[in-house]
Amino acid sequence: MINDLWYKNAVVYCLSVETFMDANGDGIGDFQGLARRLDYLAGLGITAIWLMPFQTSPGKDDGYDVSDYYNVDPRYGTLGDFVEFTHGAKQRGIRVMIDLVVNHTSDEHPWFQEARKDENSPYRDWYVWSKEKPENASQGMVFPGVQKTTWSRDKVSGKYYFHRFYDFQPDLNTANPHVQAEILKIMGFWIQLGVSGFRMDAVPFVIARKGADIDKPVEQYDMLRTFREFLQWRQGDAIILAEANVLPKTDMNYFGEDGDRMHMMFNFQVNQTLFYALASGDCAPLAKALEATRTRPPTAQWGHFLRNHDELDLGRLSEAQRNMVFAAFGPDKDMQLYDRGIRRRFSPMLGGNRDRMRMAYSLMFSLPGTPVLRYGDEIGMGEDLSLPERNCARTPMQWSTEPQAGFTKSDAPVLPVISDGAYGFQHINVADQRRNPDSMLNWMERLIRMRKEAPEIGWGDFRVLDVEEDGVLAIRYDWRNNAVLIVHNLNESPIEVRIDPGPGEGSQLLVDIADGSDSRADEAGLHRLYLEGYAYKWFRVGGLDYLLRRTEI
Numbered sequence: 001m002i003n004d005l006w007y008k009n010a011v012v013y014c015l016s017v018e019t020f021m022d023a024n025g026d027g028i029g030d031f032q033g034l035a036r037r038l039d040y041l042a043g044l045g046i047t048a049i050w051l052m053p054f055q056t057s058p059g060k061d062d063g064y065d066v067s068d069y070y071n072v073d074p075r076y077g078t079l080g081d082f083v084e085f086t087h088g089a090k091q092r093g094i095r096v097m098i099d100l101v102v103n104h105t106s107d108e109h110p111w112f113q114e115a116r117k118d119e120n121s122p123y124r125d126w127y128v129w130s131k132e133k134p135e136n137a138s139q140g141m142v143f144p145g146v147q148k149t150t151w152s153r154d155k156v157s158g159k160y161y162f163h164r165f166y167d168f169q170p171d172l173n174t175a176n177p178h179v180q181a182e183i184l185k186i187m188g189f190w191i192q193l194g195v196s197g198f199r200m201d202a203v204p205f206v207i208a209r210k211g212a213d214i215d216k217p218v219e220q221y222d223m224l225r226t227f228r229e230f231l232q233w234r235q236g237d238a239i240i241l242a243e244a245n246v247l248p249k250t251d252m253n254y255f256g257e258d259g260d261r262m263h264m265m266f267n268f269q270v271n272q273t274l275f276y277a278l279a280s281g282d283c284a285p286l287a288k289a290l291e292a293t294r295t296r297p298p299t300a301q302w303g304h305f306l307r308n309h310d311e312l313d314l315g316r317l318s319e320a321q322r323n324m325v326f327a328a329f330g331p332d333k334d335m336q337l338y339d340r341g342i343r344r345r346f347s348p349m350l351g352g353n354r355d356r357m358r359m360a361y362s363l364m365f366s367l368p369g370t371p372v373l374r375y376g377d378e379i380g381m382g383e384d385l386s387l388p389e390r391n392c393a394r395t396p397m398q399w400s401t402e403p404q405a406g407f408t409k410s411d412a413p414v415l416p417v418i419s420d421g422a423y424g425f426q427h428i429n430v431a432d433q434r435r436n437p438d439s440m441l442n443w444m445e446r447l448i449r450m451r452k453e454a455p456e457i458g459w460g461d462f463r464v465l466d467v468e469e470d471g472v473l474a475i476r477y478d479w480r481n482n483a484v485l486i487v488h489n490l491n492e493s494p495i496e497v498r499i500d501p502g503p504g505e506g507s508q509l510l511v512d513i514a515d516g517s518d519s520r521a522d523e524a525g526l527h528r529l530y531l532e533g534y535a536y537k538w539f540r541v542g543g544l545d546y547l548l549r550r551t552e553i
Helices: 031-036 038-044 079-091 110-117 177-192 222-234 248-255 268-280 284-292 319-329 354-365 389-393 430-434 440-452 543-549
Strands: 012-015 048-051 068-072 095-100 151-153 160-162 197-200 239-242 264-266 301-304 370-374 461-465 472-479 482-489 495-499 509-512 518-520 527-531 536-541
Touching: 031 038, 031 079, 038 079, 038 440, 068 079, 068 177, 079 095, 095 177, 095 239, 177 222, 222 239, 248 264, 268 284, 268 301, 268 319, 268 354, 284 461, 284 472, 354 440, 354 482, 354 536, 430 440, 472 495, 482 495, 482 527, 518 527, 527 536
Parallel strands: 012 048, 012 370, 048 095, 095 197, 197 239, 239 264, 264 301, 301 370
Antiparallel strands: 151 160, 461 472, 472 482, 482 536, 495 527, 509 518, 509 536
């Protein structure tokens, strides 16, 4: 059973085909280019690739406006190129996950074109319509400040259609059993082409009932069970990673009390309090969020991240907490987005402070769950705030000091390569960092290796230890008679802490996983640890004796 739950101890790497590597020189990344970089990703140590949307699309929302679920956008290659890529990934022991965007389609999708032209079309009920504009049309927008309504009038049909996102993305009527059957068909198609999982976009909206007469969405959680059952019938180890920014009290509705719904979910609650901890030096809300999201079925898993391809959503924080994070990491209005988040990359948010960045990534990798890393973060890429909305943090991968950062031979890349300032490709690129043993890239490779050698984090039980210091977080994991203890100092100032690792064999001795140094308990059973500013320590409790006792996965 453990071998089937591969996602419990995975390291996921998120990338956009469009901005990763261009092989044919047209300025747009493609699957042939991505296939050429598989050895780079294998060397980094990641075990799964999550691909942002690459299916046929007008490209008005970075591919999240799909017009054909059963094909590759011609800009990125062909289905044959996709299969060659998944085959190459499999040869290197890397699984492939893809975005599943089924809350809405593009308004150019043939389904919507048929639906709008004929009220007797079988596709008419695949979307959500109203004769009059509903009174609540100005509520529930996903992009406030950019999006003005959730109901727009269609000139062809003469009716209003519902769109939770932009007006060119009409919502699918996911309560319709024919739409649900089509979603299963889409998943089955890509599984046959080598896909091991799906990152399902906007899950709370997918499962919500929609209509002009619905003021408060009602979730259809049984739909999630249908999705999971299908995957287990079709391919036993295929998974769904849910994007569901929901309160902890509803987590089990998404996982299922019996673990029969979503396999994984992103932990937005922990992500937001983590950034508050980084801004304030106060770990208490983070520890509280970890405890609030502790409960999950044995087969379920959290996905943890620092930054993703969207804005850093701070909507779950209090106003005071949110303002503190804004002040620390996005003080200017052009750094903020949708009245709730920050649209920057992680490295410039921290001012390029190498020690603080490394501490933060170490912390993220040591949280109870599976780490998700975004392309370019392994080298500390920056952003281009002159680009609109979220595109500022979606610039092409910086491979070398060659023109256009080695991303393309074209002089017109799909998005401008960062070429100015400290984050320009002349200073931040893969080629230079590969040759520097102390670079961010080589450090990240060592961190990934260390995380993979500590399966207790993905599989075990955890508890946050009391160290009586607001800026220090200490977490212990136990699994199969083995334990690890991981400590982070979120403050700039050095500090000494006294830690009780807890009862159990070997707690008198802590051995640093990174350098082999050790700490021995005093007569009271406490360990005195001196931590430099932004320092972190990964210890194995009981020392190297675990090598003789641990059971292989």
